[in-house]
Amino acid sequence: MNTITVYNTYSNYLMREFKEKVYKLPISLPLTCPNRDGTLGFGGCIFCGEEGGSFENLPSSLSIKEQLIKNKEYIGEKYKAKKFIAYFQNFTNTYLPFKAFQSAIEDTIIEDIVGISISTRPDCISDEHLEYLSYIKEKHDLNITIELGLQSVNYHSLMKINRGHTLGEYIDTAIRLKKYGLRNCTHLILNLPWDDKIDVIENAKIVSALGVDEIKLHALYIVEGTVLGELYKRGEITLISKDEYIERVISFLEHLDPNIVIQRIIGRAPEENLLFVNWSESWWKIRDEIVSIMEERNTRQGAKFDYLNGKALKKFI
16 A cells, blocks of 8 residues: 555554654553543443444463563564554553552563553543553653544534543543643544534644644444444434545544644454444445545645634734
């Protein structure tokens, strides 16, 4: 496949940062989420299955170092990589006792680990976490990224999906991440049934205004046995077409700050117990189609990034 030039790819960012290939090593911890255990609610987000966002991880019964070593051997050999990012992927990785969190982070500091990525929720990160991670970043010269599940800036949609927080908590955390010098990778779903193209563009505007560092886009997939799955089977929600999803991704990218790194523009999903995923097409085919259309239209990430810094006054300057 040709090198992608229409958006700022994660692989290019990693090559610029580390001068060679870098791959993530997923880590599973035996934890949950405040939206599942009764703190904020039960059952989690209406689309969330039992894996909590990961389906290819090693079992959490293995120690962190065992998981890292096993994955490093496999991924290093498969992709000829020598540097890696420890990736706490499933559920809410800051939702455990603080000393246990510290211990988990310290267990990742082994040979060839150059970064740590931590998936969590905007309402589960205190300044205590951020002070500690900033210290670890400086002490060990690590690239540390917090992967924040937001999904949409439409707070009505956040209530529909039983997210347990709204936009305010996300904005608070995004600002505090900047304060502590930690990277922010925000996760967004561009085809939630309650969102439209205006919401998609507002997603791009808000993350750009907040100075987010990285973005992960997902297309919503529907898992059997979830609340969303039941709504889907009863015909109570309607999903947009693949063509409309492509148009939403392009609009999002056009309005996005071109300096923001794109980790991905469509996600993968487990093959079992699915009612809907990626319009029954391979994720990479949809990605390639998006890139091809953007090239044909001669458009790119940031093509419409012209709305900040007092836009209405620019004609007087």
